Amino acid sequence: MRPLKNRRFISLGVCAVLLAALAAAVGLIARGERVAAGVAPSSSAVVWHMPNSDSLQDGNLTARITTGAATTTLDLGHWQQARAVSCGDGITLTAWSTAQGASVMHLDPGSASLRTVPAGSDVLYSALYDRGTSYYQEAESVVETAAGLSGQLSSTKHPLPALAPDATAGLPPSGYKGPLPGASVGTVEAVVSAGGHPLALTATGQAAGVVDLTDMKASEISGYSGLYGAATGSDGNLYVAAWRCFDPSFTIKVLTIDPSNLQVVAEADTGVTPGTTVNVVVIPWPDGAAVMIAQGDSHNVQQYVWTVDANGLEPASKLPAGIGLYMAPDDNDSVLLFGGPAMNRVSRFNIATGALATDIPELRAPAGSYVIAVQE
Amino acid sequence: MDQVWGLKAQLYTYDLEVQPDIHHAFTASHVYMWRNYDDAFPFCESGVYRGAGAGSHPIDTDHPRYYVAWGDYVNSYQEEDASSVPEIGTYKYYRVKLDEYDSITQMGTWSVYYNDMSTPVDTFSIWQMPAAHAVCGGEVSGSSGTVLKAHGIPDVHIRKQDGNTYDWNETNFPSTWKHLQYQSWTLAWPNSPDYQTFTASGTKP
Numbered sequence: 001m002r003p004l005k006n007r008r009f010i011s012l013g014v015c016a017v018l019l020a021a022l023a024a025a026v027g028l029i030a031r032g033e034r035v036a037a038g039v040a041p042s043s044s045a046v047v048w049h050m051p052n053s054d055s056l057q058d059g060n061l062t063a064r065i066t067t068g069a070a071t072t073t074l075d076l077g078h079w080q081q082a083r084a085v086s087c088g089d090g091i092t093l094t095a096w097s098t099a100q101g102a103s104v105m106h107l108d109p110g111s112a113s114l115r116t117v118p119a120g121s122d123v124l125y126s127a128l129y130d131r132g133t134s135y136y137q138e139a140e141s142v143v144e145t146a147a148g149l150s151g152q153l154s155s156t157k158h159p160l161p162a163l164a165p166d167a168t169a170g171l172p173p174s175g176y177k178g179p180l181p182g183a184s185v186g187t188v189e190a191v192v193s194a195g196g197h198p199l200a201l202t203a204t205g206q207a208a209g210v211v212d213l214t215d216m217k218a219s220e221i222s223g224y225s226g227l228y229g230a231a232t233g234s235d236g237n238l239y240v241a242a243w244r245c246f247d248p249s250f251t252i253k254v255l256t257i258d259p260s261n262l263q264v265v266a267e268a269d270t271g272v273t274p275g276t277t278v279n280v281v282v283i284p285w286p287d288g289a290a291v292m293i294a295q296g297d298s299h300n301v302q303q304y305v306w307t308v309d310a311n312g313l314e315p316a317s318k319l320p321a322g323i324g325l326y327m328a329p330d331d332n333d334s335v336l337l338f339g340g341p342a343m344n345r346v347s348r349f350n351i352a353t354g355a356l357a358t359d360i361p362e363l364r365a366p367a368g369s370y371v372i373a374v375q376e
Numbered sequence: 377m378d379q380v381w382g383l384k385a386q387l388y389t390y391d392l393e394v395q396p397d398i399h400h401a402f403t404a405s406h407v408y409m410w411r412n413y414d415d416a417f418p419f420c421e422s423g424v425y426r427g428a429g430a431g432s433h434p435i436d437t438d439h440p441r442y443y444v445a446w447g448d449y450v451n452s453y454q455e456e457d458a459s460s461v462p463e464i465g466t467y468k469y470y471r472v473k474l475d476e477y478d479s480i481t482q483m484g485t486w487s488v489y490y491n492d493m494s495t496p497v498d499t500f501s502i503w504q505m506p507a508a509h510a511v512c513g514g515e516v517s518g519s520s521g522t523v524l525k526a527h528g529i530p531d532v533h534i535r536k537q538d539g540n541t542y543d544w545n546e547t548n549f550p551s552t553w554k555h556l557q558y559q560s561w562t563l564a565w566p567n568s569p570d571y572q573t574f575t576a577s578g579t580k581p
Contacts, residue, residue, distance in 0.1 A: 175430030177403045177445050178453055179419050205449065226449040248452045274450040278481040297501075298481045325481070340481060 043067040045091060045109035047373040048344065048365035049082050058097060062369075065109045066362070072112045076105065084373035085127050086231075087328035087336075088283070091373045094124040094136070104134045104145075109375055117145050117153065125228075128191035128198055135198050135213065137188035142200050142213055160185040160200065161218045163207035169225035170246035190230035194238050194259035203227050205245045210238070210262050219262035221255065229280035231289050232259070239282050239289035239308060243274045252277070254291055254308050268313040272304060281327040283335070285309075290335060290351065292327035301325060301341045307351060317354060323347050328374050336363070338371040346374055403427075403443075418448035418502040422488050431455030444488045448502040456498045 044066050051059040061076035076082075082095040091107040101121040106129040107114050119127065120138040128135040133146040141157040148154055162183040172178070186204030191213075193199070198213040201221075208221040221227070221242060230240035238257040244250040251273050256266035272293055278301060279294040288309030296302045303319040305327065325340030330348055338346040346363035349356050365371045403425040422444045429435040429443070435457040442458040473487045473496075487496035 173430050173453060175428035175434055175436075175455070176453060177423070177425055177430065177443060177455060178421065178447055203449070228449065243450070245447075245449055245452055274452075277450040278483060296481070297483070301481060 043109035043112075044363070044376040045107060045374070046346070046363050046365055046371060047076070047082075047084070047091060047093065047107065048369040048371050049079070050366065050369040061093075061095060061372075063091075063107055063114070064365075065107075065112050067109075067112070074107070074112065074114060076107075076114065081123060082372055083125070084326065084328070086129075087373050087375045090129070091375050092127060092129040093373060094119070094127050096123045102136070104129060104136050106134070107373075115147075119143070119145075126188050126190045126201075128193060130193045130198060135191045135200070137200075140185045142188060142191065142198075142211075144198075144213065158200075158211075158213045158216060160188070160202060160211060161209070161216075163202065163204050163209050163220065165204075165206035166208075166220065166222060166225060168223045169207060170244040170250070172246055189228050190240065192230050192232050192238060194232040195236065197259065199238060199259060199262075201227055201230050201240055208242060210257060212259075212262060217262065221257075221264060224253075224255070226274070227255075229282040229291070231282040231284050233289040233309070234284050234286050235288055235309065237265070237288070239291070241270075241280045241282060241291060241293070248273060248275060250274075252280075252293065254282075254289075254306070254313060256288075256308070256310075266310075266312070268308055270304070270306060270313065270316065272316075278340075279325050283327060283329050285329075286332055290327070290329075292335075292337075294325050294340070296321070298341070303327075303337060305335065305349065305351060317349070317351060319349065319356065323349075323356070323358070326372070330376055336374050336376065338363075338374055340370070342371070344369045344371060346371055418446075420444070420446040420486055420488070420500070420502065422497075425457075429455070429457040431457060433457065442490070442497070444498040444500075446486070446498075446500050446502055454500065458497060 045063055047061065047063045049059050049061050058078060058080040061079050061082050063074040063076055065072045065074065076093075077095070077100075078097065079095040079100070080097045082093055084091060084093050086092045090109065093105040093107070094102060095105060096102045102119040102124045104117045104119045104124070104127045105114060115129075117134045117136075119134070119136045120143075122138070124136055126137070133144060135142055135144050137143075137160075138157070141159045143155050143157055145153050145155045162185050164183045184204050186202045186207070188200045188202050190201040191198060192201070200211045200213055202209050202211065203224075203226050206225050208224045208227050209218055210221060211218045224242040224244060226245045227240050227242040230238060233239050233256075236259065238259050240255050240257065241252055242255050243252045252270045254268045254270060255264050256268075257263065258265045270291070270293065272295070276295045276297065277293060278296065279292075281292040283290050283292075285307050288307065291306045291308060291313075292303055294301050294303045300321050301324075302321050303323055303325075305317045305319065307314045319337065322341040324337035324342040324347065326338055328336045328338070330336045333352045334348050334350045336346055337349055344365040344367055345359040346365075347356060347358045348360055363371075363374060363376070403423060422442065424440045425443050426437060426440045429437065429441075430445070431454055434455070435441065437457075443455055444458070445453065445455040447453040473489070483501045485499065485501045487499045489496050
């Protein structure tokens with residue numbers, strides 16, 4: 001593991017302290033004043049889903065944690081679906097099965113510990129685990145669950161505000177017969193921590209918005225009705241990919257949102273229409289965020305990667321087909337790409353140089369499995 | 377490698393009739409599935425309509441026709457108007473099948489069948505709906521100030537595979553209204569297995 005990796009998900013409130021401590025430790029090590037003794041070896045983790053052969057497509061979820069020369073394998077259970085919602089300061093997953101419902105899991109590779117929070121019966125596409133507290137959508141609320149000193153879970157519900165249809169986000173076509181929800185809370189497509197506040201990003205298909213779960217202050221994201229993928233950038237701003245559900249010619253934009261007032265302060269155009277999008281991932285990146293959009297079908301998934309900061313989007317990097325479906329932070333130059341068509345293989349892509357290393361041996365999962373999360 | 381999930385559910389609905397003196401535009405969806413109960417997308421539905429068509433080959437019709445509509449966050453709204461079905465009442469039930477869940481793209485492939493047809497009237501892929509809520513006969517919309525009466529026999533149930541035995545379990549499926557658009561309508565479908573009449577009525581001002 002290289003130094004300074006995967007620290008970008010640490011909340012800004014503690015980031016400075018941790019970075020100072022880390023810099024001091026690195027400095028001490030570099031000067032030879034303290035070598036190894038008392039310094040825990042760094043850890044990496046790979047999580048994969050191994051489908052069973054039956055038609056229900058459930059499977060075993062497994063994590064392999066490598067700390068120095070030691071390897072630990074954790075059985076995360078039997079699930080029909082699992083996906084990573086963040087990789088960085090630990091791995092946060094959502095998992096679902098008919099029998100067990102949904103759970104939010106947080107894996108800490110450093111301590112090889114797993115925390116699992118039951119999270120209702122619906123499939124979850126977003127969740128947040130932040131310093132011992134999890135957030136996930138249940139019906140029209142976001143549930144905040146924390147463990148007390150006794151270890152018993154306590155939950156608080158934050159009712160979400162309804163979003164009225166936004167005419168500027170595009171109207172249904174003539175002859176439209178689909179659902180017309182009117183004002184509704186919609187789906188929480190991302191929950192992120194910004195400035196110490198948990199923020200929920202919601203979309204209904206006819207409107208979109210962001211809610212600060214600390215004080216329930218809410219703001220509409222005017223002109224957009226679909227969004228996915230969000231992260232707090234290294235500059236403290238919130239970045240999210242957004243589009244218009246009833247306007248297929250409207251290209252996906254990356255919005256910059258000021259978390260202090262929940263207002264959109266910048267919009268950058270990817271130039272990509274939403275049409276065949278199968279996944280969107282946004283992760284923190286130096287000076288801003290990195291954005292990955294995967295498009296295509298199972299035979300040809302194409303990934304595009306951008307970086308975005310106060311100056312807007314850098315030109316996209318188009319990856320060879322089949323590299324993956326997900327993206328996770330690696331170091332200040334590179335990201336890890338995996339999942340979907342890449343199955344058990346993980347690739348490293350250097351955004352600055354364009355160098356691509358496919359199928360990194362130490363991150364490879366068992367044959368036949370699908371990597372769903374990586375932290376190096 | 378595509379992963380075949382197999383048949384997940386079959387939804388049967390009622391034999392719909394629309395009274396012959398109804399000539400205004402309307403839509404009555406009979407099979408309706410969506411991801412979250414308070415969410416618009418993803419969804420798929422099938423039913424009959426009169427009036428404006430939509431989709432890539434829209435058919436504006438003064439005779440009730442079948443249609444299939446679907447959409448998700450990124451694939452927007454799509455509709456297939458069934459030009460091959462001249463009159464409603466020809467079909468007695470629908471089946472909506474989740475044929476595949478592709479773990480590569482996380483897209484679900486759905487097919488809609490009428491009656492015992494072996495060929496689906498439409499097959500489509502939408503984003504991330506491996507599990508869904510379902511309502512049958514759940515939506516009627518029409519122009520404000522018109523009257524729609526329809527009747528049929530609700531015979532609505534869901535069949536799903538048991539995760540352990542793969543037997544078919546047949547379960548009565550509660551039918552509920554989802555009246556969302558025009559407040560002038562008064563609608564009633566008592567959620568009772570003993571109530572066998574489907575009505576939708578409104579008052580012309």
